[in-house]
Structures are given as structure tokens and as C-alpha cells.
Amino acid sequence: MPANSPQKPTVLVAGAGITGLSAAWLLARDGYPVEVHDAAPTAGGLLEPVQFRGLPCDRGSHRIHPESHPLLRELTSDAGWVEQPRRGRLVLGGRQMAYPPQVGDFLKGLGARTAAHMGLNFLTRPGALAGFKRWEEDRKTIDDDVGFEAFVTGRVGRRAYTQFYAPYVEKVWGLHPNEISQTVAKARISTASPLTTLSKALKSGPVPDRVFLYPRGGMVELIEFFQTGLKLAGVPIHYDSPIGTKEVQAWKGPVLYSGHLSDLVDQPNLKHRGLYLLHIALPKGSVGQTDTFYLPERDFWFGRVSQPARFSDELSDDECDVLCLEIPEGRWGNDHDFSEDILKIQAQLVHAGIIPSTVDIGEMKQTFVPRVYPMYKRNWTQYWSEALRQVASMGQILPIGRQGLFLHCNIDQCVYIADEAVRHLNAGGTAADWIPKAKGFLDLRVRD
Ligand SMILES: Cc1cc2nc3c(=O)[nH]c(=O)nc-3n(C[C@H](O)[C@H](O)[C@H](O)COP(=O)(O)OP(=O)(O)OC[C@H]3O[C@@H](n4cnc5c(N)ncnc54)[C@H](O)[C@@H]3O)c2cc1C
Numbered sequence: 001m002p003a004n005s006p007q008k009p010t011v012l013v014a015g016a017g018i019t020g021l022s023a024a025w026l027l028a029r030d031g032y033p034v035e036v037h038d039a040a041p042t043a044g045g046l047l048e049p050v051q052f053r054g055l056p057c058d059r060g061s062h063r064i065h066p067e068s069h070p071l072l073r074e075l076t077s078d079a080g081w082v083e084q085p086r087r088g089r090l091v092l093g094g095r096q097m098a099y100p101p102q103v104g105d106f107l108k109g110l111g112a113r114t115a116a117h118m119g120l121n122f123l124t125r126p127g128a129l130a131g132f133k134r135w136e137e138d139r140k141t142i143d144d145d146v147g148f149e150a151f152v153t154g155r156v157g158r159r160a161y162t163q164f165y166a167p168y169v170e171k172v173w174g175l176h177p178n179e180i181s182q183t184v185a186k187a188r189i190s191t192a193s194p195l196t197t198l199s200k201a202l203k204s205g206p207v208p209d210r211v212f213l214y215p216r217g218g219m220v221e222l223i224e225f226f227q228t229g230l231k232l233a234g235v236p237i238h239y240d241s242p243i244g245t246k247e248v249q250a251w252k253g254p255v256l257y258s259g260h261l262s263d264l265v266d267q268p269n270l271k272h273r274g275l276y277l278l279h280i281a282l283p284k285g286s287v288g289q290t291d292t293f294y295l296p297e298r299d300f301w302f303g304r305v306s307q308p309a310r311f312s313d314e315l316s317d318d319e320c321d322v323l324c325l326e327i328p329e330g331r332w333g334n335d336h337d338f339s340e341d342i343l344k345i346q347a348q349l350v351h352a353g354i355i356p357s358t359v360d361i362g363e364m365k366q367t368f369v370p371r372v373y374p375m376y377k378r379n380w381t382q383y384w385s386e387a388l389r390q391v392a393s394m395g396q397i398l399p400i401g402r403q404g405l406f407l408h409c410n411i412d413q414c415v416y417i418a419d420e421a422v423r424h425l426n427a428g429g430t431a432a433d434w435i436p437k438a439k440g441f442l443d444l445r446v447r448d
Helices: 018-029 070-075 103-110 112-123 133-138 148-156 158-173 182-188 194-204 220-232 245-250 338-351 380-392 411-426 431-441
Strands: 011-014 034-037 050-052 055-057 081-085 088-092 095-099 211-215 255-257 272-283 292-294 304-306 320-328 364-374 397-399
Touching (some): 011 018, 011 245, 018 034, 018 070, 018 255, 018 411, 050 364, 055 320, 070 411, 095 292, 148 182, 158 320, 272 338, 320 338, 338 364, 397 411, 397 431
Parallel strands (some): 011 255, 088 292, 255 397
Antiparallel strands (some): 050 055, 081 211, 088 095, 272 320, 272 364, 292 304, 304 320
8 A cells, every 4th residue: 555645635434334444445545544433332333243152143144246346356355255156045925935036936936826916917007008118217217206105016016016015115114115215116126127027037047146255254354354454554443433513524634424324414304224133043953055034024023034154164153053033123113122032933933934843942142233224215315415415515525335325235335335435535526526426326226
């Protein structure tokens, strides 16, 4: 790394999650003096591990997709990536099928009757004759927010909506889908028309997303990688040091802010929901080779169940099988104690076919992760634009990353945004010029 250049201003980086640390590293590489401040006592944010039985388990199922933005892997090529075949299972209607589902598996899994009903419902939905051009248009417009329910039923029909989409969003956001923005559907549901998707799938055969990338010792290795790099570059990281309006306004140079946007501006419409993680131990051999189970239906409190040992051998426990259950805050509030519910959880795991009825949950550790899912209520982008304008009026402050930009995005996308912000500073861009660029990040698609 070059020595700090005296002409460059010192940059304040708020947040030591993957966004803040990668931004600091890129700044230091470009010769900026940098200071990192994090509100928490440790680095990592959502990538800080949960210690369970001595293993550094991720905060829920985390993986890097092969088509992810290459910068993350370029910067962390020494982090010891392992490639893993993907072994996901989707639990639907009492059946398990491969995840992501291939068309054939999916139809087989649904059963002929349900599949036929869904197909008929799709073809006869209101507005079906309006053509498929609208999928392309949907990609661009976010100003007229018709809400999740109207958006999805108009595209896939009511049957598919009630079976998959409505239970999923109710579970994650704890709201009626009509109150939720259509942008949630756009970030998660393919904006290609179902016919395009189907014909592509039939032409291309198996879905290519069958491997994923993972740091051998867990996601925390990415954090440690940047921490080490920053230490060598002489960049200080201050913990227990929250950055608020007062601090950013007092700072003389640029600020890259990866803390929560709603902590910087008074905007009651940009709130989050939290997530409970339950790490549980089961007798060795209780769970098969699956890395993650996906459970969108209402029967299950958890939306995903992952098995750390299937992400890397280094996360394998010699004596037990370990699972991580993700239970969105939803109806629970933020202070529920799941230790009273072990038998119900066990029964749900059996019902989903994840564990046999003959085994009992041993140890369990509960972790509540606050502010995980941005509450994307209808028309939230208007409040978001207002919030970004307020931030820009405070000085040379660029909000970045998942929290700074109120995004539901992936790790590689956080690093890409950090890089874009550093390029923006290098080009002499202002905070006001950052807003249109930031708006472009709202179109990033989440990969699961
Ligand atoms: C359950 C789950 C599964 C996921 N799975 C995947 C996956 O498979 N693949 C993938 O690519 N991504 C996944 N993600 C997304 C990924 O974890 C996040 O996008 C990424 O870690 C966000 O990094 P960040 O640095 O932007 O935010 P955070 O990790 O939240 O870091 C923000 C940091 O800022 C600090 N902070 C907050 N406010 C302030 C303040 N005012 N001043 C100073 N510091 C502050 C916090 O303490 C924290 O350390 C998943 C996320 C979740 C929740």
C-alpha cells in the first residue's frame, strides 16, 4: 500500500462490518488517511460469529454465489475460499425438493393437481392478456408502488402468491403483503416473465447455481482478513464509538457512513425487523448432507435452517450435528424466550423432515440480531430519497452498504458499493452527486 498522501483528507469510516472495513481498506490502498469507528465492542456487524460449542457459526445461512461481484474475491483471495456443491432443500406442501428448484423437480414436488391449478390460475389471472412486456418495464419503475400483493398476483397468479409469496413475506416482515412494497418482489422474484424463465430453464437444463464459495473458517475470516490488512496499513479502528449527526457534522473531511441510515436522520419510515437465531445440537448423524432448508410456509416458525458443518469441515462438531434456525422477529417482538418452546420446535423440524422423530434437541443457544430486515413499506423509496437528501445537506457524507443505504443486499454487493464510494471520492464527487448513484443500488438483486 502507498504511504498516506499529505494532500488527501482524512476519511472517517463509520461501521466495521464488511462494508466499512472494505471501504477503509480501499481508501488506505489509494493513499487516504483513514479512521474507522464502530458503535459495537467488536468488528463484523452481521458477519460477527455466534460462538456455539466452540465453533464460530455464522449469523444464519451465509454463502457467496459464483456469479457474485468479483471484487470481494479479488481483494480476499488469500482468505482460503472453499467451493462447495450446493445442497439446499425446499420444503413445500409436506414435500422436500432441491433448492433452487429446477422446473421438473418443482412441478413434481408440487404434485400434478396443484401444478395444474397454479398454471391455470396464472393464465387466467386479471390482465394476463396485457402481455409480458410489463416485466421489462417493472424493472425500471419504482415510483408508483402498488404493493407486494397486487404486484405479485398480477404476475404469477393468486394461487402461486398464496402458496409461496404471501406466507414468506408475512413471516419475514410480520405485515400483510398489501402493506409491503412491490420493491421486495422485484429484489427477490425474477423480473423475467414466467414463460421466459420456463423456456430458459428447459433450454439450459440443470440450474447452473450448483456450487457456492465459502471462507474455510466461516464468514468471520473475511472480517479478520480486512482487520489484519488495516492493522498493517496503520488504520485505527475505534470500538464502542458510535457516529451520529454531531460527529459527522463536526468532521472536517469526507465520511463514508455504513451505520444505520435512520440513526443519522429522523425518518420514522425507515425501520427494521430483527431475527432470532437458534443454534441447536442434535445427536451425531441426525441430519443428512443438506446445507440449508428453505421453509416459506406458515407451518414453520423458521424460514431457513442451515447446517454449518456442510459449509466447511472446519465448522464440524465431533460430537453433535449443529443446526441454525432463523426465526424472523415477525409476531414475536424482540424479547421472546424460545427455551420454553423446544418441544414445539422439535416437532416442526420432524414435520419438515429435517430430523427423525427419534431424536431430541440437546443444547440450544438463542441470539437476537436486531435491525436485520429493512421494513420496506409501500412508497418507502420516497422517504429514502428524502433521507439521502438530508444526509447530503450535513456535509461530505456518503451513506454506504446495507445499513447506510437501507438495503437488503449481499456481501459482495456491499464491497462493490464501498468501491464505488471510494471511486466517487477519488473523482471529487459530492454528497449530492452520490444520491443518483445510490439510487442505482436499489436495483441490486438479492441472491439466496
Ligand atoms: C440471516 C442472513 C443471511 C445472509 N446471507 C447472506 C448470504 O448468503 N450471502 C451474502 O452475500 N449475504 C448474506 N447476507 C447479507 C450480509 O450479511 C450483509 O449484507 C452484510 O454483512 C452487511 O454488511 P454491512 O457492513 O453493510 O452491515 P453490518 O454488517 O450490519 O455492519 C454495520 C456495522 O456498523 C456498525 N454501526 C451501526 N451504526 C453505527 C454508528 N452509528 N456508528 C458507528 N458504527 C455503527 C455496526 O455495529 C456494525 O458493525 C445475509 C444476512 C442475514 C441477516
